[in-house]
Each structure stands twice: as structure tokens, then as C-alpha cells.
Amino acid sequence: MSAPLDTVFAALADPTRRTILMMLLEDDMAVTDVAEPFEMSLAAISKHLGILTRAGLISQEKRGRVKWCKLEPDALRAASVWMQSFGQFDQIDLDAFERFLEGELRPD
Amino acid sequence: MSAPLDTVFAALADPTRRTILMMLLEDDMAVTDVAEPFEMSLAAISKHLGILTRAGLISQEKRGRVKWCKLEPDALRAASVWMQSFGQFDQIDLDAFERFLEGELRPD
DNA sequence: AAAAACGTCAACCGTTTGGTTGAATATGGC
DNA sequence: GCCATATTCAACCAAACGGTTGACGTTTTT
Structure with missing residues (x-):
């Protein structure tokens, strides 16, 4: 979703x-x-x-x-996490980001 | 702006x-x-x-x-700061937020 | 009971959005 | 020079957006 x-x-x-x-x-x-x-x-x-x-x-x-x-x-947290993946890429929580990719991204 | x-x-x-x-x-x-x-x-x-x-x-x-x-x-940083003001309200950088209000917000 | 306050709904309107197609404009390889 | 590759432009389309107005349903006040 x-x-x-x-x-x-x-x-x-x-x-x-x-x-x-x-x-x-x-x-x-x-x-x-x-x-x-x-x-x-x-x-x-x-x-x-x-x-x-x-x-x-x-x-x-x-x-x-x-x-x-x-x-x-709370609703802003998901979006905030998403943005930090880019904005503070050096501080990124890679596990959280992977979980995000699994759940949210599906390219086509 | x-x-x-x-x-x-x-x-x-x-x-x-x-x-x-x-x-x-x-x-x-x-x-x-x-x-x-x-x-x-x-x-x-x-x-x-x-x-x-x-x-x-x-x-x-x-x-x-x-x-x-x-x-x-970089472009995501401004938006990220904006969102953290809400999402992590307890960790908010009040000075940055005030500066943001001055520059960006003008209610009517 | 009547009137005022609070908020939403429905219909409408102009503009923006997200997509399409087909033509146009470089640039690169043969 | 010619053809293929890479990308954009222009015109179009349906659907969504951001606003308006006027009617409507509730709850409170008098």
C-alpha cells in the first residue's frame, strides 16, 4: 500500500x-x-x-x-523516516530503510 | 516564499x-x-x-x-527539518523552527 | 418555540496533474 | 551523409484540486 x-x-x-x-x-x-x-x-x-x-x-x-x-x-514519522533516508544519508538506519523498501516500494 | x-x-x-x-x-x-x-x-x-x-x-x-x-x-533537508518539528516534537530545535516560521509562514 | 452558532454536503467552476501520442531536436556511430 | 539513439516539445485528455455558494442537519441559547 x-x-x-x-x-x-x-x-x-x-x-x-x-x-x-x-x-x-x-x-x-x-x-x-x-x-x-x-x-x-x-x-x-x-x-x-x-x-x-x-x-x-x-x-x-x-x-x-x-x-x-x-x-x-505519528503520521509524520513515517514520512520523516522516509526523508531522512535521503537528507541524512550518512546517518541512515539501513534496517529501517530496507523494511520501508519491502513494504512501500514496488517499482511497477 | x-x-x-x-x-x-x-x-x-x-x-x-x-x-x-x-x-x-x-x-x-x-x-x-x-x-x-x-x-x-x-x-x-x-x-x-x-x-x-x-x-x-x-x-x-x-x-x-x-x-x-x-x-x-539538500533540498530534502528543509522539508525534513519542517517535519521533525512535528514528528519529534520533544527533540525540536526551537531556534531553527522560529527561523522557519519567520521565513516561510505568513498565515493570510 | 425560535433563533443563533457550528459544521458539512452538493453542485458548480477554473486550473493543475499525470498520462498519452506524434513530431521535433540533438548527438553519436557507421 | 545516413540512420539509430536519447530526450524533449506540443497538443490533447480525463481526473483531481482548491475554491465558491447555498441549502441542510445539529446543538445551544434565549
Whole structure:
């Protein structure tokens, strides 16, 4: 299954979504509050949050009428490991990288 | 300028391009050789290589009639730093992160 | 009970993406 | 000079993306 890395990187490719992640770094937030600093509609932000949720980068829990958004740093670990394989190639954990190749890569 | 992270993450979001990066991890390769294991046209691979090049993830140098592709791990460092801010939040380099916020983030 | 607040859904729209094919442009070997 | 090799370009296509608006369903407040 190549999906996880696909969706995580695709989610991170949008600056609005990266900004949202950074906002959530400070504290959990309601959808409306996430949307407030942006100049786009609430529906657009709701979509962005859906993409972040499907990528596993955040979780959403509804309490009463407000839906709380929470950062989920675990999803970033897989991607982070992937990137370190290149960025810090000298410090690479070759076993982890091999396991990654087995599970994720299948060239054609 | 938010472009670098945008283009790097967008480039990484495609499994074909991630596979190409991994192939280049072993050695520099000519475009035709990169394309060989894939079931798509050479033109398609050429486009993928263009995207990786514009993202700074690889470089291409033409020698004779063959264009050599070379991994450029530096471009991954910025993105890697970005991700570690979340993934290993306990080990975060706060100074680097602040610098990142100054340069890259501008919420609206 | 009515109104306001919170959030999503559905339909739409223009742009980008990932692929195709066929022609074009070097460069190298005979 | 001629043909094969290596790569890109241009035009096209369907599907996905990022945004909008308006209607809708819940929950809270008054």
C-alpha cells in the first residue's frame, strides 16, 4: 500500500494545510477558530481539515456542537523516516530503510 | 516564499517520483535507464524528472546525448527539518523552527 | 418555540496533474 | 551523409484540486 505516504505528502504540499498544522501545534482548536485567520470560506477550511484527517495528520472529535481538531504527529514519522533516508544519508538506519523498501516500494 | 516546501512536498507526493529518487540513491542514471522499469512512456518519466528537478530534489547534466540524473539530498533537508518539528516534537530545535516560521509562514 | 452558532454536503467552476501520442531536436556511430 | 539513439516539445485528455455558494442537519441559547 503506497497510499499513506502519498496522502501525507500531498496533504503537506498545501501551504494552508501546513499553516493549520502549525496552529494546532500550540493547542487543539475548533473548526471555526481554525478558519478565522484565513481569507477563505469555512467550507474550504473544512475540506482542508478533511484532507489532513484522511492523511492521519490530525484527528477530529465532536463534543457538543463543536468539533475539535488535534494534531497527530505519528503520521509524520513515517514520512520523516522516509526523508531522512535521503537528507541524512550518512546517518541512515539501513534496517529501517530496507523494511520501508519491502513494504512501500514496488517499482511497477 | 512558500514555493520550496510546496514544490518539494508535491514532488514527493507521487509514488513514481519517490521510486525514482530511491533508484537514484544507488547511482546516477540516464533518463532512458530511469524510465526502463516503469510501464509508462519516456515522455511521462521526462516530465516527472522535470518536476523533481524544479523541486531541487535532483539535478540533470547533459553529457553528449545522454542526460544524467543525480540525487540532490539538500533540498530534502528543509522539508525534513519542517517535519521533525512535528514528528519529534520533544527533540525540536526551537531556534531553527522560529527561523522557519519567520521565513516561510505568513498565515493570510 | 425560535433563533443563533457550528459544521458539512452538493453542485458548480477554473486550473493543475499525470498520462498519452506524434513530431521535433540533438548527438553519436557507421 | 545516413540512420539509430536519447530526450524533449506540443497538443490533447480525463481526473483531481482548491475554491465558491447555498441549502441542510445539529446543538445551544434565549
